[in-house]
């Protein structure tokens with residue numbers, strides 16, 4: 548079962564309950580990026596979360612957000628996300644679409660674009676395409692979760708294992724286990740650079756023998772003419 552059709556029914560319903568080991572480290576990284584953004588911007592921002600899944604970042608975004616858009620291919624994940632909007636103070640829109648359908652139509656519409664727990668499911672070509680589309684959708688910031696492999700040989704072997712069906716085998720061995728693909732740092736960096744983004748801050752949330760799972764806050768190099776206007780905090 549692939550990422551496109553996995554997150555339905557019970558899987559969607561139980562997603563938040565799984566309490567993955569690194570969940571708290573991810574929240575800490577995310578909050579630290581939000582406080583940086585808050586310091587550098589005096590105004591509330593438009594946020595795109597793609598894929599938003601169960602909307603795990605919605606509570607964290609409350610103080611900083613003007614409008615929130617959550618995109619996901621799974622209606623069941625979206626209906627979990629909608630429940631989280633009952634306690635927040637910003638308007639939200641949820642769109643049931645795949646990234647390939649939604650992203651090409653959203654040029655620079657958002658101040659912050661978030662993409663977590665997603666890139667590791669895709670091969671290099673798609674990762675490059677997703678990052679470039681996410682970046683072109685953002686007017687200023689990107690928060691990405693990336694799984695970086697520092698060793699080209701190890702990365703190649705590991706990804707070969709995943710592509711050749713290792714994922715299913717590992718799943719059977721390890722309850723709730725998930726093996727996702729790692730990519731070379733330059734794959735992420737070159738895609739960002741093509742869209743004129745630089746990595747402003749990076750936080751390692753988990754390390755394995757040859758790879759690390761990192762949160763990156765990337766920022767668009769500003770062009771003359773400034774940013775689009777937003778409301779004050």
Ligand SMILES: C[S@@+](CC[C@H](N)C(=O)[O-])C[C@H]1O[C@@H](n2cnc3c(N)ncnc32)[C@H](O)[C@@H]1O
Nearest residue numbers: 550551554598599600620621624645646663664
């Ligand atoms: C591991 S979850 C991550 C959700 C959320 N970003 C998070 O950090 O918890 C992966 C999500 O990707 C969604 N998804 C899978 N394929 C997709 C696609 N082609 N386009 C958009 N969303 C997709 C799934 O429905 C699921 O909600």
